[in-house]
Amino acid sequence: MTQDTFDYVIVGAGSAGAVLAARLSEDPQVSVLLLEAGGEADADEVMIPAAFPTMFKTRWDWNYSTTEQKQLNNRRAYWPRMKALGGCSSMNAMIYIRGNRADYDSWRDQYGAAGWGYDDCLPFFTKAEDNARLGGPFHGQGGPLHVEDRRYTHELSHLWVDSAASAGLKPTDDFNGSSQEGAGLYQVTCKGGRRWSTNEGYLRPARERANLTVTTDALATRIELDGDRATGVRFRQAGGEHTVHATREVMLCGGAINSPQLLMLSGIGPGSHLAEVGIDTKVDLAGVGSNLQDHPVVPLLWYTRGITDLAQLNNVRNFVRWKARGTGPLASNVGEAGGFFTSRDGLPAPDIQVHTAPSGFYDNGFHEPTSRMFTAAATLVSVASRGSIRLRSTDPAWHPAIDAAYLEDQTDLDALLAGARRTWEITTQGAMAAHLERPWNLPDDPTDEDLLDHIRTWTQTLYHPVSTCAMGSGEDAVVDHRLQVRGVEGLRVVDASVMPAVPRGNTNAPTIMVAEKAADEIRSNR
16 A cells, blocks of 8 residues: 555445445546455355355454353354455355345335335346346346356255245245245355355456555554544554545445444444443444344254265365366355245235255354255344444454344244244155155154244354444434434445344345445435
């Protein structure tokens, strides 16, 4: 880095930050600095779709854990987050889901996020997208984010979709079209059987531009303020402290954990909490770090018979096949199939999503498979419980306290139980039944108490934390509908933390949409 002043300074090169940097630097008249705490995302395990769990608890991972969760037998939940260019788009399971129309309409109508209804957001989903099969009006072609039908799908995934159809879910080949409900195979953010992250789709081509500077291994420590205006960012790199200046705006793209953490370290947040940890309050914003939501998922597993298992196909021969042609079992994203349904009557949209895997996937995949297995995981995607992010130290290197508040609202526990029950019923009949030998850690015919015990013992994150810098017009909103931080000039948050409520589905595509929409807003109002 040969200069210390830029028009825009972006903190975090993840699913949102890479998009924002690429779009803003399309204008050759502006200079953009992108700061990333991690390094280059340049290893085979990043690009191999089936290898994403091998990055957990490695140099690639922020390696967060929640506080003890009362409803999960006082367990701490492990939260992996990618620490490299592309952020979690370089580590996720690549499932391309946008959420439901009702999600975005509620952002507008319930939370006061003007201009964020479904019809407002759809053009930015399609602008981002390069879908290999689907076109308008719901899909785009020619955008930076390649989306394709997976180049390898295990037979068990097809069988589960058949079972779901025989159990009453309608088959679908597009969860992002006119209706979200149904069962089918997930499309993935891959290109030719290889992961296609925001680093690959957006940032790598943009790095050829002279007006974009990408600085890695740079841990942001504080936002510089001049009165009520953000003027720059301090960061640590190679043992030293550095300051860069922004003449137009500072933009936080650190995600639902790092963005509120950096705001609070800078004195922007709930005044009473900042006083507790010894930070002078510059802007008292009660909503910073509050409203935390995540999708809890309960894995249901069975031992299988008469069929292969994805884990046993992970071998040198299939690695060579993937390396040469982008095909074979390593092109699987593991979570190949699934569906959406409601846990009870009267809901405006599905609140349960199922993720299936043709292998045994539980406890974040840390247990080495010893038997052939199948997983059907019921996921609660409309969440009533609210948690928080809070500082534990004034040292930016300390992980904050993460309270996910899983299932604290009884509505969530009831819905997840109903979702697990229906997932069990779908999976144990129809085409799947012939290949299921016996359940794992549950009886053949579990009672509700059996399932509740299983939920409390095995529920984990689906890696979708959001809403800790929520936008809206209410008193607890952190940013307005333009994503500008309330009470601070020249400062925006652009990432999953601004979502007022978690979308019904995987959150990577919505995060990219948020960044596309923000970039358009910034460029059109400059």
